[in-house]
Amino acid sequence: MNLHQVYVLLFAGAVVLLVSVAAARLAYRVGLPVLLAFLGVGLLLGADGLGLRFDNAGAAEALGTAALAVILVEGGLSTELPVIRPVLVPAAILATVGVLISVAVVAVAAHVVLHAPWRLALLLGAIVSSTDAAAVFSVLRALPLPRRLTGLLEAESGLNDAPSVILVVALSTATLRLDSAPRLLGDLVYELAAGTLIGLAVGTAGVWLLRRLSLVTAGLHSLAMVATGILGFATAGVAHASGFLAAYVASLILGNAGLPHRRTTRAVAEGLGWIAQISLFIMLGLLATPHELRASVLPALVVGIVLVLVARPLAVLLCLTPFRVPLREQAFLSLAGLRGAVPIVLATIPIVARVPGGRPLLNLVFVVVVVFIVLQAPALPALARRLRLVPAVAGRELRVSAAPLDMIDAELIELTIDPGSRLHGVEIFELRLPEPCAVTLVVRDGNAFVPQPTTRLVTGDQLLVVATTAKRAAAERRLRAVARAGRLAAWYGETGDPDSPAPEREGDQSKKRAR
Known part of the structure; x- marks a missing residue:
């Protein structure tokens, strides 16, 4: 294999990879498993497609x-x-x-x-x-x-x-x-x-x-x-x-x-x-x-x-x-x-x-x-x-990803306040996160700022929370509880347990009766 063939092979491989990624994005948007997109690319390249036989x-x-x-x-x-x-x-x-x-x-x-x-x-x-x-x-x-x-x-x-x-x-x-x-x-x-x-x-x-x-x-x-x-x-x-x-x-x-x-x-x-x-x-x-x-x-x-x-x-x-x-x-x-x-x-x-x-x-x-x-x-x-295995309103759940800060044995929790989340309207101090966890940054409408204790959270905010490894689970439970039931989560019996559904508040039950 000469150098020119190597270039051609790399070019073809890169094009196939990019096409596969684009097909996966399309499959995701129409609600199909992305794995089928990769399979479709193979069929397109194959004997009944572009004629590549394997x-x-x-x-x-x-x-x-x-x-x-x-x-x-x-x-x-x-x-x-x-x-x-x-x-x-x-x-x-x-x-x-x-x-x-x-x-x-x-x-x-x-x-x-x-x-x-x-x-x-x-x-x-x-x-x-x-x-x-x-x-x-x-x-x-x-x-x-x-x-x-x-x-x-x-x-x-x-x-x-x-x-x-x-x-x-x-x-x-x-x-x-x-x-x-x-x-x-x-x-x-x-x-x-x-x-x-x-x-x-x-x-x-x-x-x-x-x-x-x-x-x-x-x-x-x-x-x-x-x-x-x-x-x-x-x-x-x-x-x-x-x-x-x-x-x-x-x-x-x-x-x-x-x-x-x-x-x-x-x-x-x-x-x-x-x-x-x-x-x-x-x-x-x-x-x-x-x-x-x-x-x-x-x-x-x-x-x-x-x-x-x-x-x-x-x-x-x-x-x-x-x-x-x-x-x-x-x-x-x-x-x-x-x-x-x-x-x-x-x-x-x-x-x-x-x-x-x-x-x-x-x-x-x-x-x-x-x-x-x-x-x-x-x-x-x-x-x-x-089957009631996931919440009917996605915004009341917490979607987080954790990134470790190994040198200080801490982790960075990133979360977004979705529509329907009861984190909307809550002030930072009302989160009552376990010590020494803290909200370190809020990104709102593309602008990042360090929040004050009285900063009021709104739908669409992205939060960065620093938590020690030992307290991460407790911090996530508290955030999940407030996301489900609001600032009075403890009053409504919400603990933020990921394996239990969110308890319905009195207002929710009234809305159901009205419907």
Whole structure:
């Protein structure tokens, strides 16, 4: 490759990346998942579009697995352990037993309704039963769901890739016999247990090392943390354990160890995660041939309906009822099991293993993913409101992002006063933030100023609040309480608990009676 070809390659890559970002923006504005925009770019570039052919299933499997590892590392680094710790056990059961239940239901339906051979039916069930971390992280984090529900979804999506990968590989490479079931179960237990232990070991060792390296440059520190997560993935792969599980566990430990440069680390990991997602979905779009997909539409609708309306709800019901998860949360979890890149990548494994019917299986999975993410993802906000899992008036909730000030063990909370928020009209001193937290800056109509105790807040104001790490949670609860119930939040019994709905004030009840 000469220098001119390098320039052309870089030019093409930059143009594709910019087009993907623009397509993602358009998809966001029309209410579609941005991941579909990247998939659309791949289809546009592919055989039925601009004619760029890519049909190497082996390369797709290898590159897709690497991209998924990066996505899981980013997810682990950005997930808060206090959020998912209370739900780790139910999430782990849903990610293992729930996957097996879903596989069984989909396989029976595919065999009975579509007359698929048992091997292909089980492969189909194993491929589509895993929720997708990229889809869950990108779609659900925009919803102000209760922390327990968000943690359960994120933990499940980070953990359930491993059982699906193990099942798909085993079904693709082994002869299907009844006496092979104990061996398959043993392999599943080993890979999950070894992957977890390797992730714990690599994550703990990474924390120990990074604390002693004391890297002053935030960029190098961030790269070292991402590399440690990838190290967990590769180490587990060498040991024939679950690399996906190891990468997620190691990154989860690193992201919650209180290491410095947390904001930069998450920004770097998020950037790498977006690059991985864009590359992955464009590649999967190139792999598909749209004119071959028409024959798969009807079978895909059958499989998708069984998966979304029968298999997933049954798995959620059986796995989470013993943990007393409310039925309305179970209903949301049943329909929030988004599929994305993972099933399509898994569908390349039977092709590489030369399983008969592998290519039609890939087409079927592709249609299932595209059709049902188009139908499911845009409906989730309305469903969450219908089930009363998010506030009916968004302005009464608090949308914040925190940036750490590592040198003084403090964090910067940034928030915007939305329409409907009862922070409107409140004076700074009436916030009564816990000591030593303070509102340090207000941005109003593009102008920034340092507020006085009597400064009155108005809709549209942007606030910067400095809080110590120890008091950050208390400060956020107080701000959330005032945003929901106003300056007399304590009088109305509002504590700012993110997992409880805002209590209705007497004025709100009067308005409802008047209507």
